[in-house]
Amino acid sequence: MYRPLGITVSRHIMDLQRMHPEATGDLSGLFNELIVAAKTISAEVNMAGLADVLGMSGKTNIQGEEVQKLDEFSNNTIKKRMARCGYVCVMTSEEEDDIIPVSEGYEGKYTLAFDPLDGSSNIDVNVSIGTIFSIHRRKSDDGEPSFGRRSTDSGDEWQSAGDEGGSAEDLLQKGNRQVAAGYIIYGSSTMLVFTTGEGVHGFTLDPSVGEFYLSHPDIKIPGKSKYFSVNEGNYTYWDENMRCYIDYLKEQDLEGGRPYSSRYIGSLVADFHRNLISGGIFLYPKDNKNPAKPSGKLRLLYEAAPLAFVVEQAGGRAITGDGRDILEIEPQELHQRVPLIIGCRYDVDEAEDFLSGKR
Numbered sequence: 001m002y003r004p005l006g007i008t009v010s011r012h013i014m015d016l017q018r019m020h021p022e023a024t025g026d027l028s029g030l031f032n033e034l035i036v037a038a039k040t041i042s043a044e045v046n047m048a049g050l051a052d053v054l055g056m057s058g059k060t061n062i063q064g065e066e067v068q069k070l071d072e073f074s075n076n077t078i079k080k081r082m083a084r085c086g087y088v089c090v091m092t093s094e095e096e097d098d099i100i101p102v103s104e105g106y107e108g109k110y111t112l113a114f115d116p117l118d119g120s121s122n123i124d125v126n127v128s129i130g131t132i133f134s135i136h137r138r139k140s141d142d143g144e145p146s147f148g149r150r151s152t153d154s155g156d157e158w159q160s161a162g163d164e165g166g167s168a169e170d171l172l173q174k175g176n177r178q179v180a181a182g183y184i185i186y187g188s189s190t191m192l193v194f195t196t197g198e199g200v201h202g203f204t205l206d207p208s209v210g211e212f213y214l215s216h217p218d219i220k221i222p223g224k225s226k227y228f229s230v231n232e233g234n235y236t237y238w239d240e241n242m243r244c245y246i247d248y249l250k251e252q253d254l255e256g257g258r259p260y261s262s263r264y265i266g267s268l269v270a271d272f273h274r275n276l277i278s279g280g281i282f283l284y285p286k287d288n289k290n291p292a293k294p295s296g297k298l299r300l301l302y303e304a305a306p307l308a309f310v311v312e313q314a315g316g317r318a319i320t321g322d323g324r325d326i327l328e329i330e331p332q333e334l335h336q337r338v339p340l341i342i343g344c345r346y347d348v349d350e351a352e353d354f355l356s357g358k359r
């Protein structure tokens with residue numbers, strides 16, 4: 001079993017907290033709850049392939065209980081853990097239209113946006129899937145310190161914290177105000193990768209003891225890559241600039257390291273994770289496939305923004321391709337979609353030049 005440094009995620013979080021003597025411990029508490037949720041989901045995901053064999057698929061299991069779909073299960077697991085943990089005031093999830101309030105009397109100072117099981121259409125074919133999360137301080141927090149990056153914006157809208165639940169306003173904050181973000185990937189092993197603004201660290205779950213161990217300290221994405229990840233089936237729906245960029249990546253230029261190889265799983269966390277570790281650029285650009293989704297497919301609050309925070313902390317970059325950095329976008333609605341171009345800095349810069357028509 002792989003336990004290179006023997007540092008558990010709980011110890012790592014306590015070490016981070018210790019570096020900030022002013023911290024109250026709330027963010028550490030929140031993380032600990034999230035980690036329990038992640039282990040619960042991981043155990044369930046690992047059983048997914050056995051569901052049919054054990055007669056657990058369909059509407060009811062052998063005990064006659066209703067069986068939840070994995071994405072519902074993941075959503076409920078996170079919701080229930082967080083609603084009474086005392087560290088969160090409001091949540092939003094890809095699975096729910098409206099904000100998710102927490103239990104009365106348990107209102108904390110953070111907000112949580114999450115995609116409980118991204119790529120869940122891949123469950124049946126045993127492809128890696130993941131949970132993505134993004135944590136902000138509520139707008140009405142008094143700024144009580146804890147570890148986690150403080151905003152670089154002016155803090156003038158921060159007011160004194162009350163004991164009331166949070167609102168959509170608290171969730172609709174720019175990515176550059178995140179205090180922490182990351183994902184759990186349920187793959188050949190389960191990994192937790194996150195940042196609190198002090199680098200990106202990866203932890204691998206040892207299922208035999210139920211602990212996440214630090215396996216990838218201070219992850220840095222390569223500066224330039226030779227892989228691109230995009231759903232090329234959408235080529236016909238892209239604008240001319242986007243087509244030119246992908247054509248360019250496929251041209252032969254041995255000195256420039258082209259053609260690039262293509263790697264696309266169709267499961268964001270898995271595609272992102274591979275690119276983070278091995279280098280690559282992932283693109284889900286705007287297209288004209290569906291007039292109802294002119295901004296592409298992926299969601300700002302719980303897909304694009306958290307991964308953008310992670311990639312920037314690892315030395316990479318994330319943009320929309322229409323002149324905006326993902327972390328700079330002021331969200332207008334909970335389930336807002338954005339085009340996402342994310343990965344190695346050199347490649348994202350180059351994509352930006354193509355998409356803006358400079359090249």
Ligand code: AHM
Binds near residue numbers: 118119120266
């Ligand atoms: P989901 O949130 O409904 O699971 O959809 C998001 C997924 C991402 O994981 C992935 O990057 C993308 O959709 C793939 O979309 P497509 O099948 O259009 O290439």
Ligand code: MG
Binds near residue numbers: 119
């Ligand atoms: Mg999703």
